[in-house]
Every structure is written in C-alpha cells, then in structure tokens.
Amino acid sequence: SLTSRVDKTSYFSNGFSYHFQSECRYSSEDLKDLEYISRYIYNKLEYIRYNSTLNKFIGYTEHGVKNAERFNKDGSADQAHTDVDGYCRHNAELYFKNILWHTVEPSVEVLSVKSGSQRHSTMLVCSAYDFYPEGIKLTWLRDGKEVKTDVTSTEELYDGDWYHQIHSYLELTPTSGETIACQVEHSSLPKPKIYNWDPSMSDGDRNKVIIGTSGLVLGLILSLAGVIYYKKKSTGDN
Numbered sequence: 001s002l003t004s005r006v007d008k009t010s011y012f013s014n015g016f017s018y019h020f021q022s023e024c025r026y027s028s029e030d031l032k033d034l035e036y037i038s039r040y041i042y043n044k045l046e047y048i049r050y051n052s053t054l055n056k057f058i059g060y061t062e063h064g065v066k067n068a069e070r071f072n073k074d075g076s077a078d079q080a081h082t083d084v085d086g087y088c089r090h091n092a093e094l095y096f097k098n099i100l101w102h103t104v105e106p107s108v109e110v111l112s113v114k115s116g117s118q119r120h121s122t123m124l125v126c127s128a129y130d131f132y133p134e135g136i137k138l139t140w141l142r143d144g145k146e147v148k149t150d151v152t153s154t155e156e157l158y159d160g161d162w163y164h165q166i167h168s169y170l171e172l173t174p175t176s177g178e179t180i181a182c183q184v185e186h187s188s189l190p191k192p193k194i195y196n197w198d199p200s201m202s203d204g205d206r207n208k209v210i211i212g213t214s215g216l217v218l219g220l221i222l223s224l225a226g227v228i229y230y231k232k233k234s235t236g237d238n
C-alpha cells in the first residue's frame with residue numbers, strides 16, 4: 001500500500017514554534033488522486049492549509065482567514081499548484097523507479113550440512129541471500145518433482161540493510177543418479193530459477209581442499225625461495 005510523503009520544516013523563536021509541513025498524498029501508482037497539501041502551523045495550531053484539489057488556501061484562525069484570502073487573490077495559490085507536478089509527481093516517480101519497482105536477485109547456494117536426524121543421512125540447505133524486496137518462494141525438487149515432506153524453513157530474515165535472506169532445509173537419503181534442486185521464485189526473476197545440488201563435494205570438504213591447496217602452494221614457494229637463496233649464497237661464497 002502506498003502512503004503519502006511528508007516533509008517538515010520547523011523554526012523556534014522566543015519559545016514559539018513555527019512549523020511548515022508539505023504532504024504529497026496518493027493511493028495508487030498511476031497518481032490519479034495525487035494531492036498536494038501544505039500546512040502552516042503556529043504553536044501546534046494549523047492556521048492555514050493549501051489544498052491542491054481545491055487549488056485554494058483555507059484559513060482556520062482570524063489571522064489565517066485574512067491571509068488565505070490574500071494568497072488566493074495574489075497568485076500564491078497558482079504558484080503553490082506548480083508543486084503538484086514539480087515536487088510531488090517528480091518525487092513520487094523517483095520513489096517508484098528507485099525503490100518500489102526496484103528488485104535485486106538473490107544469490108543462492110545449495111549445500112549439504114550435518115544431519116541431526118536418525119532417519120536420513122543427509123540434510124541439504126538452500127540459502128538465498130541479499131534479495132529485495134521481501135517475498136520469495138523456495139521449493140525443493142527431486143528429479144523435477146516437488147518435495148513437501150521433511151522440509152523446514154526459516155522465515156524471511158531482514159538483514160537491516162534493505163536486503164533479506166532465507167534458508168530452507170531438506171532431510172533426505174539421496175539415491176544415486178537422482179537430481180536434487182532448489183527452485184527460487186522472486187519478483188527479480190522473470191521465471192523460476194533452478195539451482196542443482198552438487199553432491200560431489202560438501203562445503204566443508206571444499207574449504208578443506210582450498211586451505212590444503214593454499215598451504216601446499218605456500219610451502220612450494222617457500223622451499224623454492226630457500227633453494228634459490230642457498231644456491232646464490234653458495235656461489236657467492238666461492
């Protein structure tokens with residue numbers, strides 16, 4: 001649902017407060033009912049309001065009525081009316097384009113984790129990270145068929161930075177040759193996207209391989225450097 005946008009400016013002097021507030025009100029994206037309201041408030045009392053639907057200032061106190069009449073005659077109302085397009089429509093369209101209609105595709109991984117269950121050997125997790133906006137559907141597919149049993153999921157978790165994440169778990173005993181996949185549906189994707197589980201390696205195994213390989217490469221570089229240093233030193237001495 002859409003809400004109106006409100007900007008406020010306040011001044012204080014000698015203990016009195018002066019407040020100016022402008023609002024852009026609309027209930028749909030086509031902006032058919034777009035209305036610009038500005039309120040003039042003195043010590044919490046609204047004494048003049050401009051309403052773009054009427055294209056008029058309305059006074060609420062004696063002083064307000066007097067000034068509203070003047071504003072309606074001297075062209076201030078027409079001047080204020082230009083803010084319907086120049087301020088409200090302009091900002092609303094920026095808001096729709098940059099925030100409301102904006103989507104970010106999740107980054108998804110399907111991994112095996114340690115299973116706590118007695119019945120099944122394997123637990124898979126399908127994690128979708130950093131998607132926007134909220135509203136995602138993860139479905140487990142076993143050879144293309146939806147799996148509904150032994151599935152649990154977290155809620156959509158808010159990261160605190162506009163993005164969300166979710167994790168869906170599937171407990172199973174895999175049989176060889178079958179394909180297990182996680183299907184993702186989100187407003188950023190024109191059609192559902194399918195991520196297959198690669199059973200050849202678990203995440204833990206992959207990390208071990210990466211660390212082991214790094215260690216091996218580092219060891220080779222150091223021993224090579226040692227050999228070169230030794231050779232240089234021994235030829236230099238002669």
Ligand SMILES: *[C@@H]1O[C@H](CO)[C@@H](O)[C@H](O)[C@H]1NC(C)=O
Pocket residue numbers: 037051052053054
């Ligand atoms: C502005 O005027 C229209 C027409 O009289 C009215 O329907 C609307 O409620 C007014 N808006 C405000 C915020 O006063």
